[in-house]
Amino acid sequence: MQVKSRIYNNILYIALCGELDEHSSVYTRMTLDEMLGKTIAKQIIIDLSELNFMDSTGIGVLIGRYKKMKDKNVPIYICNPSIQAERIFKMTGLYDIMPKIN
Amino acid sequence: MNTKKEVLEKNEMTLTIKSYSQNESFARSTVAAFCVQANPTLEEINDVKTAVSEAVTNCVVHAYPNSVGDILIKAEIQGNTLNVTISDWGVGIQDIKKAMEPFYTSKPEQERSGMGFTVMESFMDIVEVSAQKPNGVKVEMTKTFKSKASSSKAEDKNA
Numbered sequence: 093m094q095v096k097s098r099i100y101n102n103i104l105y106i107a108l109c110g111e112l113d114e115h116s117s118v119y120t121r122m123t124l125d126e127m128l129g130k131t132i133a134k135q136i137i138i139d140l141s142e143l144n145f146m147d148s149t150g151i152g153v154l155i156g157r158y159k160k161m162k163d164k165n166v167p168i169y170i171c172n173p174s175i176q177a178e179r180i181f182k183m184t185g186l187y188d189i190m191p192k193i194n
Numbered sequence: 195m196n197t198k199k200e201v202l203e204k205n206e207m208t209l210t211i212k213s214y215s216q217n218e219s220f221a222r223s224t225v226a227a228f229c230v231q232a233n234p235t236l237e238e239i240n241d242v243k244t245a246v247s248e249a250v251t252n253c254v255v256h257a258y259p260n261s262v263g264d265i266l267i268k269a270e271i272q273g274n275t276l277n278v279t280i281s282d283w284g285v286g287i288q289d290i291k292k293a294m295e296p297f298y299t300s301k302p303e304q305e306r307s308g309m310g311f312t313v314m315e316s317f318m319d320i321v322e323v324s325a326q327k328p329n330g331v332k333v334e335m336t337k338t339f340k341s342k343a344s345s346s347k348a349e350d351k352n353a
Contacts, residue, residue, distance in 0.1 A: 113215075147310075148248060148307045148310050149251060149306075151309060152304070152305040155305065174240070176241065176244045184297075184307060
């Protein structure tokens, strides 16, 4: 798992690259918290186009980060999920709190 | 060349892994690679990968929370139907029905979604969970690949 980020126009773009499962969730969680903790961005976009695999562990990771940013009033958006990730997002209602954008 | 292969009706594989989380990727990729012979679409392969990952993660996180134990993965292909069984000899599940409810998690403090079994049920055709004697859990999942129908659909799309 590789977590890339760049900030542009007050938007923090984060790309999750690789596979997000139970094994990689510890590193992913830690890295995301580091990035989100110090960001001054007004919104966050998480790009999943390079995420080759994700299971329901990913939902726990994303909802956990949502809760942290909610207190700071910074919305998080999701883009480019795989078919499987999209199905998991829909069945868990994740898009209600992290809307999908193109 | 090998006529025996062509008339082969059922193929099987068995894999035993330790319940280390780094084996999750190995387990799901192995089952996915085994499935290829049944001609699944890429989407179907990824469905299997996801379901297997959920079952193996349950073993790693819940069956053996403070220890390392064996996870047995058996896969069987007959025609275009995959049957995969994932068994552990861990602590077991007290209430299987409850564990299978969406959003139920026995470890809410760990940021867990409680969607593992729901994802398995959504991505496979049949999911059966049973207790093993004397302890542990067995998850049996079946999926029939609709490979022929979907590949002709893809051809239509390209035409």
